[in-house]
Amino acid sequence: MxxxxxxxxxxxxxxxxxxxxxxxxxxxxxxxxxxxxxxxxxxxxxxxxxxxxxxxxxxxxxxxxxxxxxxxxxxxxxxxxxxxxxxxxxxxxxxxxxxxxxxxxxxxRKLPGVNRPAIACMWPSRNPGGFNVMLDVGADIKADAEDLAQYALMGASYARNGLSLERPRVGLLNVGTEEHKGRAELKVAQDLISANAAAGAYEFVGFIEGGDIPGRRCDVIVTDGFTGNVALKTGEGTAKLISDFLREAFGANILSKMAAVLALGSLKRLQKRIDPRRVNGGVFxxxxxxxxxxxxxxxxxxVAAAIALAARLAQSGFHERLAARLASAGRAGQDAPQDEMAAPGRSEKR
Amino acid sequence: MxxxxxxxxxxxxxxxxxxxxxxxxxxxxxxxxxxxxxxxxxxxxxxxxxxxxxxxxxxxxxxxxxxxxxxxxxxxxxxxxxxxxxxxxxxxxxxxxxxxxxxxxxxxRKLPGVNRPAIACMWPSRNPGGFNVMLDVGADIKADAEDLAQYALMGASYARNGLSLERPRVGLLNVGTEEHKGRAELKVAQDLISANAAAGAYEFVGFIEGGDIPGRRCDVIVTDGFTGNVALKTGEGTAKLISDFLREAFGANILSKMAAVLALGSLKRLQKRIDPRRVNGGVFxxxxxxxxxxxxxxxxxxVAAAIALAARLAQSGFHERLAARLASAGRAGQDAPQDEMAAPGRSEKR
Structure with a gap:
């Protein structure tokens, strides 16, 4: 309603x-x-x-x-x-x-071990599957290092089921790719996400930048809900601006109008490729x-695109797999000696 | 070098x-x-x-x-x-x-009254001038409410000189436009920016979202350097992705290749309109x-675009005007009774 x-x-x-x-x-x-x-x-x-x-x-x-x-x-x-x-x-x-x-x-209710749920979205990209996963895009305006580490686990699980990737590559969104850059919680999150890679069955590529969101450096983009929401809306706004400019360009004169008719098929395919309705659906x-x-x-x-996504997730048993993956990453952390970080899976690598 | x-x-x-x-x-x-x-x-x-x-x-x-x-x-x-x-x-x-x-x-050295300098960039937009100003896009990874208020003053001054706008409209980037949304410092910044509007000779439109960055709701987008940097690079990355898709679309078959030849003039104008080289130059x-x-x-x-921007700012006496504007906003605050915020110009409106 x-x-x-x-x-x-x-x-x-x-x-x-x-x-x-x-x-x-x-x-x-x-x-x-x-x-x-x-x-x-x-x-x-x-x-x-x-x-x-x-x-x-x-x-x-x-x-x-x-x-x-x-x-x-x-x-x-x-x-x-x-x-x-x-x-x-x-x-x-x-x-x-x-x-x-x-x-x-x-x-x-939240799954055991989850502090902040997240909203994940699909983003058109240069990767073979045509999309990347980004989370959180707006469930919460903040996320600490452990929340970001859970987003990595959940996002990888979603990419595995939604994009059929066996071992998704996870990147952590920052203002630069150098290890010393960015906010303090991102440096801690980097260690946690790296330590969870085996339990989460993903590969961690380290820090990525805004330009990598539609790129092919990784499949899963991890960020807090404030930054993710701004990035999502900025990307959508930019795509809308360019497609409006494109429409104007083809209406400019008689030659460009003829061109538009000739290129109709190709342009329609392009439009379909960047149509935000096709990737409609944020997953909690x-x-x-x-x-x-x-x-x-x-x-x-x-709405049909969102229903199609929901049906795909339901049929793949996504929810049960995600819960199992989180539980296994949690156990890996609990079994290991606790350090001052008390982070799930952190000691795995040692 | x-x-x-x-x-x-x-x-x-x-x-x-x-x-x-x-x-x-x-x-x-x-x-x-x-x-x-x-x-x-x-x-x-x-x-x-x-x-x-x-x-x-x-x-x-x-x-x-x-x-x-x-x-x-x-x-x-x-x-x-x-x-x-x-x-x-x-x-x-x-x-x-x-x-x-x-x-x-x-x-x-910093101008009197400035806590954090900022980097401002021009962003292609639907506004008549063709561009919006966004700051900070990466001088610092954080900004408190008073820093954001100074960005509003500095950004408005830059838009006045760089885009020839008498009374630029300033928006504060957030995850929603409702007054209750967003981080705590944004709610405080909203009051400060609103109170400085007269001294800064700008209009404050309130909270804006990522989709408004290339839009026509405002001329100046105020945000912290982390969010601004991610938004800038996401926008550039999205524009690059779409122009690559466009190139592929026109190379798809003989009809679309003929179309590309016919539409050459229009497409070149489009490319020029979204060419990141044309808006090259972040201003400190x-x-x-x-x-x-x-x-x-x-x-x-x-490089020539960056030099052209520099020359335009030098010729307009931008630096002297910005310093004068900051000093006048500062005085407005100092003359007024101090409240718990102790923010420049905050009491003006009462």
Whole structure:
């Protein structure tokens, strides 16, 4: 019911997904009187979904703390509840990000050993798979060294399942690649992430810079939620600016308009390659259950992309694998003698 | 002598600038035996420049703290020294950024009232002037609320002189535009920047997001050097990725190749519009003297762009205006009753 375009975009996305993912079944949460007729009109959805009535809606302006305390009866709460109860394998929402994270935290609870959950996104890149994973892009505005080390474990696990990479390469975002550069917590995090590499089944490439986010130096970019959110929005804004400039360039004169017609196929492929709707879906990591956050402004195509991602994660048993990986990295740390860092897996390397 | 391409790129840039800026005179710092023959070959430079011999070179890997202590005799030190002595109006360097800032700080000293100097850059945008100003993009990895307030004053002053805007609009970079969002220091900075608006002759638009950096919501983006540096490099990396994809798209088949020929003029204009070399030059703000940092990898065209920016700032009397503006904002605060924030200009609004 939330999101900038309301339930129409969600139902359009559901209809697209029903055809694309034959095995999927949908529980749709929200106002039955509103949703019922919309869904009934879509023949693709016959027998493929049920409506779970929820009378209230979380708006885009509601404060997360308010929703966390008084959110019962909203479609968002009902959606997360269906994951908690085991009725749904994965939740998808276009609603208020902060509220969705708050409700997910309180209802699903954090995985053992996780201090701060994170939101991971896919980023178009030069790597063979076409995408990199970046986290945190906005679950929390801060992260200490141990949080960053957990992001590395969770991000690697996500890349393994979402990008089919056996041994993802992890980079830690900084203002330079030299070891002495950056904030104090990044230097500590560097040691922790390096020490966890075996238990997390990833390769640590060290510090990376903003230019490496769409690059091929690593598959997983680890950063705090403030920096990650700014980077994500800066990248999206820059891509949007250039595609607007491109459109203007092709409309400039008769020659360029003819060129645009000739190049239509190639340009469409390019547009598809950088279309933010295709990579729609931030995944909440570190909870007892998988939640996919779609862009608030997503249209039917965007919602379908988020659902496709959710289905892929559900089918690969991603959640169970992530939990097992975190537990194994945690054990590696607990088995080892504690030092002043008390960091999971830190002593492995010695 | 520094920079990734060494003195050849610098001399090529000088020759381009000598033609473009008839009134400019250049003092070139570095190894005379090396520079002499290169400059002698360029007829454009006859009578337009002199070589100041400096036997040593700061490399891209030297630590700033080392260069600060033992940098005498390097071309970088000699260059900054010529600004300190009043022989040069402005310094331009392609060298090691951290070392250049360290040498500038110790030789030029900070302007009265400035705690942390900042590096400001121009960013392609949707605004009529075609660019926005962002600072800090890497002078320091942290900034407290009062530093951010000074960045607003300095950035507005730079936009006034560099973009000819009478009353620049200032935005504070955050993860959301709601007043309650973001880190604690950003909420304090918001009040300080708002209170300084009259003394700084700018308009404060409040919090902005990463997507607004290339947008038209404001002209000046204020942020700490860590976030600003990541955003700058992410934006550059994204632009580079898309232009590579574009090149591939036009090479895809015979139709798209024909299209590229037809659209050549438009595409060249587009490329020029997003060419990072055209906006080459970070300006160090908050020192007794103006220093322009060119990209380390700049070629002749990039160096010429940095020199053009430096000349524009020198001719507009930018440095004197900035110092006067900072002094007036400082006085506004000193005249007013002190509160617990003790921030310059904070009580103005009451």
């Amino acid at each position: 939330g999101g900038d375009r309301g339930p129409a975009a969600v139902v359009a996305g559901l209809a697209e997904s029903a055809t694309a993912i034959p095995g999927a079944y949908f529980i749709v949460h929200g106002d039955e009187a509103h949703l019922g007729p919309m869904i009934a009109k879509r023949k693709d959805l016959t027998g493929r979904c049920e409506i779970r009535h929820a009378p209230r809606v979380v708006t885009m302006n509601d404060k997360p703390s308010q929703v966390m305390r008084h959110g019962e009866g909203t479609s968002m709460w009902s959606c997360i509840e269906s994951v908690r109860a085991g009725e749904a394998t994965v939740a998808v929402s276009c609603g208020n990000t902060g509220a969705l994270m708050a409700v997910s935290m309180i209802r699903l 990591l570190g909870l007892n259950g998988t939640v996919v956050k779609s862009h608030g402004s997503a249209d039917g195509t965007g | 520094g920079g990734d391409r060494g003195p050849a790129a610098v001399v090529a840039g000088l020759a381009e600038s000598a033609t473009a800026i008839p009134g400019a005179y250049f003092i070139v710092h570095g190894d005379e035996a090396h520079l002499g023959p290169m400059i002698a070959k360029r007829k454009d430079l006859t009578g337009r420049c002199e070589i100041r011999h400096a036997p040593r070179v700061v490399t891209m890997n030297d630590k700033p703290s080392q260069v600060m202590r033992h940098g005498e005799g390097t071309s970088m030190w000699s260059c900054i020294e010529s600004v300190r002595a009043g022989e040069a109006t402005v310094a331009v360097s392609c060298g090691n950024t951290g070392a250049l800032m360290a040498v500038s700080m110790i030789r030029l 703000l908050g020192l007794n003297g103006t220093v322009v940092k060119s990209h380390g990898s700049a070629d002749g065209t990039g």
